Amino acid sequence: MLMITLSLEKHYKTKSREHTMTHEDAGHYAVKHPKGAQADPNVVEQVRQKLFENHISCAAAHAVAADLSIAPSYVGMTIDLLEARIVKCQMGLFGYSPQKNIVTPADNVSPELKNAIETELTDSRISCEHCWEIASQQGIKKLDVASACESLGVKVKPCQLGAF
Numbered sequence: 001m002l003m004i005t006l007s008l009e010k011h012y013k014t015k016s017r018e019h020t021m022t023h024e025d026a027g028h029y030a031v032k033h034p035k036g037a038q039a040d041p042n043v044v045e046q047v048r049q050k051l052f053e054n055h056i057s058c059a060a061a062h063a064v065a066a067d068l069s070i071a072p073s074y075v076g077m078t079i080d081l082l083e084a085r086i087v088k089c090q091m092g093l094f095g096y097s098p099q100k101n102i103v104t105p106a107d108n109v110s111p112e113l114k115n116a117i118e119t120e121l122t123d124s125r126i127s128c129e130h131c132w133e134i135a136s137q138q139g140i141k142k143l144d145v146a147s148a149c150e151s152l153g154v155k156v157k158p159c160q161l162g163a164f
Contacts, residue, residue, distance in 0.1 A: 029080035032162065039078035043068060047078050057088040058095070061161050076161030086163045091128060091146040091156060094163065106147040113138060113148050125157045132160075 030037075046068060050060040056079060065072040079086055087095030092103035109117075116138065120130040131145045138145075149156055157164055 029083055029085075032080055033077055037077065037081060039074075039081050043070065043075060043078045044082065047075065047082060047084070051082075051084055054083075055085045055087045058086055058090045058161065058163075059088065061086060062090075072160040073162050076159070076163065080162070086161055089159075089163070090142050091131060092143045093146060093156060093159075103143060103146040103150055105151040106144070107151075109148040109151050113140075113145070114152065117145070117148060117152060117154060121154065125155045127158055128156055128160045131156055 043064070046064045047056060047061070050056050050064060061075050061079060062072055065075045068075075076086070085095075089095050089101070093101050096102050113134070116134045117126055117131075120126050120134070126149060131149065132142055135142045135145045146156060
């Protein structure tokens with residue numbers, strides 16, 4: 001079991017998810033993962049402790065990853081295998097009711113922020129992880145980076161937890 005867990009963790013540190021979830025897939029999150037995928041029982045327990053009505057916030061999921069020194073993507077896989085739902089994206093992109101997301105386009109984007117975002121683009125997208133790094137480097141909120149991306153027409157993908 002430990003070897004399976006470690007190899008799956010390595011897989012989720014290096015591979016992006018290829019299955020795109022749609023609204024109709026809600027509650028069937030495990031299908032994004034290799035058949036027979038299993039999560040480490042310790043990670044399962046940590047995630048379960050953070051669940052509320054079968055939901056876990058992005059911040060709580062990242063806290064589990066930090067506490068256990070594992071990749072956020074592995075925590076995301078565990079959440080999917082539990083068929084739980086990730087809510088309250090720290091970038092403001094999903095998991096908010098009733099409007100789904102809370103990010104709005106920035107009124108203006110500084111040249112420094114625009115350059116930082118454009119430097120990290122791959123196929124006209126920027127990863128959630130790079131957005132977090134930019135926010136940290138520039139001393140701004142993650143939501144501010146998401147708002148700048150929205151204003152610049154840049155899509156944030158992939159999510160560190162694998163939600164999108």
